[in-house]
Amino acid sequence: MERIALLSPQDVSVIRRYVQTKYAPLADGRQAEIVADAIRRTIERRLPDWPDALRRAVTDKLIHRCVVAEQREVLPEDVLDACGETGGADSVDAGTLLRWLNERTSNPWSAERLSAHLRSRATEPAMGANGPEGAATAVAAGSVPAADSGAGESGEWRSRRLIAWGRRLAWPLLAVSLAVGLTVAVSRQPARETEPRAVPQPTAVATPVPKPDAGMPEALRYADIDATAVKRYLRTRDSMLADEPYFGAIVKSARKHDVNPLLLFAIVGQEQGFVPKSNKQAKQIANNPFNVFHSWETYNTDILDASDIAAKLLAKLGRSRPEGRDPFAWFNRTYAEDPAWAVGVRKLFDKLSSLPAS
Template sequence: MRAEAVSILTPTEIRNIRHYVQHKYSDLPSDQRAEIVADAMQRIVLKQLPDFPEVIKNKLTAELLRDIVAVQLTPVSVAHIFEACLSLDFGKSELFQPIHAWTEQQLRTSIDTDAFRELLGDAVAGRESNNHGLQSWNRLIVQAVATGIPYDKNLITQLAPGEGSEVIKLPLAKRSFIRSAIYAILSVMLVTGTLVYGWQMLGNIVLQKPQPPIVTKPVQEIIIHDKNELPSELQYTAINEKQLVQYLQKKSSLLAEEPYLHAILNVAKEMDIHPLLLFAITGQEQAFVPKTHKLAKEIANNPFNVFHSWSEYNTTIEQSTRIAAKTINRLSKDRPNNKDAITWINREYAEDRYWSKGVTSILQAMKRYIQSDIER
């Protein structure tokens, strides 16, 4: 049990892997470099998993990289691994024994087989009924301590990221009868005092004639954007959708159709990003996904190439747009005053150092063709 959740694959490590591969294999095409990066990330996560059969480990690794690293944009932790494992059938010895040994290793203690089976069953039941999420790992630790399982008292309970908390020493001994009696008397006094005060307040209430209902005007919807540090010209503004569709149709783009068009427009509004910036990125990454491509519908699910490429991470247009937008907002922060915003985003979004020039060129061309309502 460590002072804080152990991060197995942090954004810094991913960035370092990408930089290393980019320099060491600079002569390879970008898609092959992306495969090398993905393989390195997979091997890092695989080493941290319980000793399950290989097919199970590969499945869990894919889920962790997809759901935690790509979607949530957070490091993989021990708590994430434990939560992912709870979907397995631990009635099988080839699965129960590895998770038992792995948990003992993480907690640095020895847990009786029957006791652990009960703890694991509670964790699985809690996840299925109440969707405890990352709390499953914390609850297992607390229950292990409460049931008297020995542990290293010099260590601190490992909590899930963002749940900073102290270890609470659970009282295992029963309270004395005298202390319980005192608590009971104080509770009765408190309840009695509250009731008396309530009756006095009721006696002072003056009955009034019912007042006519107050007619209120509908409140205009307030949209709260996801904060970013993009310059004003790259933040959200309404655009002429008809002109946008015409521009995309000239490119024979599948993104001119639904659900792709409004999925991107809606996320742009929600995340406070200029819609044309998102479309410009699809132009740089996938030439706006021409309908003539035999795999156009697959590519259109991830035209931003989030999580390396559309072929490695094929999801929905809504999810890939949201991931791309969150990445843009995250990378827009802490930008030096003398640094171009798209160039600043380029440092991590793409391995190609000329990516920002391509996106900027496409964005300017789109703006010339598609005048926003504000710019008119």
């Protein structure tokens, strides 16, 4: 069988088209940030079942090397390289990694071959030691790797490098977009306070001033819900989301991003009618009932990933809401093309908010 890429040109095309269409009003830098986040999630989701810290470290290395610097698809063997170079080889289960690898490569790997390769990557200098900037410069200059640059690698390994190098010319716009996205994402991190706060001075009592009606409304921020009542209502709709892992994943993402869980359930109701079990494709739809990245057919992930993406987007949109703008209409501008979407979501949110207590 062919090697199964963790990130292929087709994956990237789907993500970029979706972002450019759905987020057309946003600046190019903001679109690049969304593309970068989606690509990171795609790679992380396809890695072996490793600790979060190792998955993040390996994903960083794969993005900077394969996508930004060498501008090519991400292959299973690249994961081995990155794992060895990040020092993660000693902390992973060899059996799990071997099974994962053999499911994705054409030539079977033995435990001995895997162990030897990880050791070699841990002791060799990391490829692309000059970093993404140096590699990107080489691409711009049209340079190619020297014929003997893979002298210490197997024929299969050298072949993979040379084939990938030839393919990378199809990736330049992605590399630029992703590099911008990563830069913007880092620049958005809040700076630490470096100056001591001033000691507050006594002030005269003033008449309270109403808070401006901007940002995420308090009613749409996270609050504990009557889970029993919500599940009871979902079951009247024959919804798969009343069961686990779906219900718990949606509530978990809502809490993580400070979004009212009922807002997420209302959106699922508007997008997919709460995913009735009678639908022949209910299990597939339930993986992405929010239709993030265009639709559940285009981006069929898992419920935790999909709800996390949706909650994160809603939180960001909520924070940017101008004073006086209706929050549901504000979400509608970015989330859906149908102008009636906001009306449907509001009705479902009000319905869920007024359910009889359990």
